[in-house]
Amino acid sequence: MTPHLRFHPVLAAVLGAFAATHAGAADLVLDQVVVTGSRAEQRSFDLPAAIDVLGRERLDADQPRVNASEALASVPGITALNRQNYAQDLQLSSRGFGARSAFGVRGIRLVADGIPASMPDGQGQAATFNLDRAERIEVLRGPLSAVYGNHAGGVIQLFTEEGHGRPVVEGNFSAGSDATWKADLAARGEIGGVGYVLDTSRFATDGYRQHSRAEREQSQVKLTFKPSEDGKLNLLASTFRQSAQDPLGQTWSGFRADPRSVAQAALDYNTRKEIEQSQGGLTYEHRFGEHRVQVSAYIGQRSTTQYQSIPKSAQTNPRHSGGVIDFDRDYGGASARWIGRFDLAGGRLTTTLGADYETARDDRRGYENYVGNTLGVLGALRRNEADTVTSFDQYAQAEWARGDWQVNAGLRRSHVAFKVDDRYLKNGNDGGRVEYDKTTPTVGALYRLSPAVNVYASAARGFEAPTFGELFYSGPGGSFSYALKPAQSTHLETGLKAYLGADIRLDLALFQIDTRDELVVDSSSGGRTSYRNAGRTQRQGLEAALDSRWGAGFSSRLAYTYLDARYDQAFTTSGGSVVDAGKRLPGIAAQQLYADLVWRHAASGFYAGVEGLARSNMQVEDSNTQRPAPGYAIANLRVGVERSYGPLSIRTYARINNLFDRQYVGSVVVGDGNARYYEAAPGRNWLAGVALRYAF
Template identity: 85%
Template structure:
């Protein structure tokens, strides 16, 4: 950690250790991990539950990074670039992603928000209606299949009781605003939640304007006393400019600036997605069956800054990406509960099937001397990815002991049907198969202290986006291997007095065939398998409630992620053992302190974030993104007037107006690694809720 940041880190830690929180839920229920409702305190895994109060803590509820900043082990970076989504990583997995989310399994209301190849989009999470977000790291996540770092699962609320309507409006710096309207309740025995929102921003940097429209309908039926059916439909539409990364000199001269290529090519991205799905659960006494199915369609058009000269030399050329994706899937699981050998046995057997089919085209991003427009066709193919997994889990508890185990068999297949043959046929297929086991044990030292240990094997197959340009001459790669990892973890969960809970986890992860960035330029990235890597770390979470309406949250992560053996890039550069993995900070600290005055409804909070420096490429020779420390303030008033509840709030972020790099583009060949974060900025909002 930068020594200049150490005093602030110590001060924040001290503040959080002696203050406390009013809205803290010390023992929330979680289902991620065991797939059954269980106290998070009793799971032999590092799992955090972000409640509704934290998700909506005076935030616009646009980016999942708002809610995940307080979770240890998770790095949630807002790129200030809606064309590329957030940069989410779990214990360092996913930090390499040039766009979207890799290395983490995303799920919303039981329906995957990750495609069968592992590529995910956190932007589609509906945070307005989120009831909680469960974040699972470590070995237990291996029973969720193709990923390595963890699982992030969002649950939205269900409608019941009398109708409630709600409206929210917020506005802030950089011409940012968001409006949201919702209704929920129950009619004729059917619960309903309806939500629609619009978000607009000019963005902090040049060429970063974005507009997003999002809607969701969730209906809950109870066809029988023992059955429950949820039907969910959603739409998502976004138009966003792409500011790309910036060089170090350009960032230092003007953090809001962009590379000239972004302006010349008018880099931008449009996304339209429609999805529908259902989940059904039926209980048979102690046992239950859970079924789900979903279908969706996603269309994306992206204008990149690929120069003419590069397009002419690369087989998969063209600076405009245009694809239509049809996707869907189904899952089934049976959960049984039995008395066995004086203890309680819970078993889960399940299977998941997912498929996605892309009608993908590529065009030149110029016509004559005019850049940033759709030109001649240079690519036309049909890409299909399918996954089919089977898994079994078991938990046996007796007395103070609890044992967990799981086994998953994963099959992921890719097929490319090349329909643009003037430059040769690049079609073909590749398959990956892997069995991943996990074991864990938990012991209750006292009613207030649990200790646990767990181990697992995990794997992460390359995504379509990573295969596309990673072959010879920028062709599709049929030789990339999946990364395979061994996870070890031990931890302690303890109640400290009646009003505090501490979660501590120590872990080590050894990976072979790590997937790393080989080169990245103009929005196009190629990947390769490196040698072995090792991640070692510590995660600490502390939630507390104190008298006088005070509450606090502390989350600290230490992560030492390095290459364990040397490798050579395709360009001939040697990356020696001991170099740090790029995009991963060694230290992350989050802390907040909130005070509430119940009689008046007034509350105020202060937040602190400290992050160590991040390397930007594998050799660690380029300028690293420096560490930083920022503080945020928020105040609000929430009052009820009969059936009407009104809340007003204001937030001031980066109070001391620090200039810092908020995220990085790993391995950018043009040296445009740096994505600037905003200086001092503000947000204010009002919420009205009427219960009939």
């Protein structure tokens, strides 16, 4: 049965405004050059894949630039949910992949300035993206993303600006509801042929829900050298520190009684998380006529301490590893690729050969989260081990274009190895090793029906290994699992890209994804989640985006997603219950619609925009018997003024989110064993700020 989506009247009014407005200008870019996908510069219009580019104007849309969900909400196929819980990061999924993640980003490859923000096991942290200096974000979905390795849903790649020209100093301060504020200071320019970008920021909030206070500090340095006419070297260094309380999920009755409330366990155990990360890397590119070589290398260190709400009584089991997670991670990697262009058979051939090596080692400890009758404190040691994961992948891609035809093909060989060295032997030895190997091919073709219309089709095999987080508690008695299998998927996609006149672009994609050995939540309680392999699943869907430049300074975007994601085969859980074929995958909205309309008055610098977002309901667990998170529709309003006074530019802005104060569940905790599935989103909330820019 096709799910139904009820639209809010304000959203209908926004759509009506699109139809009523006509022809003209704005600063909306309808076609950008991208590198995600083919790994070589190419117009997004000519790539046989679903890809969207979020430029600076959308990333800067009067947001605090704290969460990637601020901009990703406008991308079809992507579900970006702000959980109002900085201890668990965003709930980010692509075509349904990643929706099961208990924390962090799963099923999507994250990359920032050519350096992975995903670990070798596939777990990523979108929180480390520096949105203040972001120049653009490229979002690739579908089969072509298979050549990026161990994931299934797509690739999100962030590119920050480079320093050049005269020095520029920028400052931004914003404040809003729930004692939220952020300050950012940056400088960029070029001295002696060396470009530089310096940025530092601090963010703090009391949080919408009880026990959800968070603080974050982030800094970045980017230096750009040109050692020769044909070479460019980027050096990057960054730090990230975050302290956040964890409000956990809430029951339906608790949410209805008070959306800001938390379960008593969050208060009793003072659930919280501390993260510190530092990273350095380099990327180098050298051109040899029509060919180029690109290399990168990076190292980093991450320390995490998390206090969970696992009951004291549950930790009496000698196999239990305690309610406090404490680890220090050292990670690094290197990659190299060669890109060549040739004339072949009357056409143009672009080839890419490359290899990626990544490694991460955790010194991981577990402690009881109590001492005597005092809860939420560091107790006795229950776990001590060294966990290592490495990946080594090789890939080849080719693109041949002749006349109105373009053909793409790729092949990637992936090897992922996990090793556990158990140093706490009082409860037995969980040490061991497990490895996964997979070859993933992809093929696509694009045909130009006319200069304004392209049609394409593509297919691929996908590969998604379990992460360390999924392996840790999924074995017998909550031990490490050496039996979890990687999920393997077959992706099919066909699409159309068209210009409807000079100022309107339409992107349309239809897809089907069949997966076997889908990784699903087996149990989740107290912040700890275990996983198992289910049977087959199927995802079918449609994605559409319409970008328009209208007259008199108006521009708009419309993005729609339909996704029918279901179990295609029944399976039995570890608790003995049967999940029937045809049940919907949890954490996935069947329909999603985003729309905005922006007006700019060039003479005065004034602008205003209205945004609408609607989602259908989301199931919260596999059997679909618990109450789903209801669908909702909200509207946002933003206004601002941007003026220049010689070398000084000033922008003041304000926005109201959830304009009509709708109460809704913004995200869900999939499969929570205590039925605390629901994470409330804020009611009406506001943000105001000022941005200053001085060019010397």
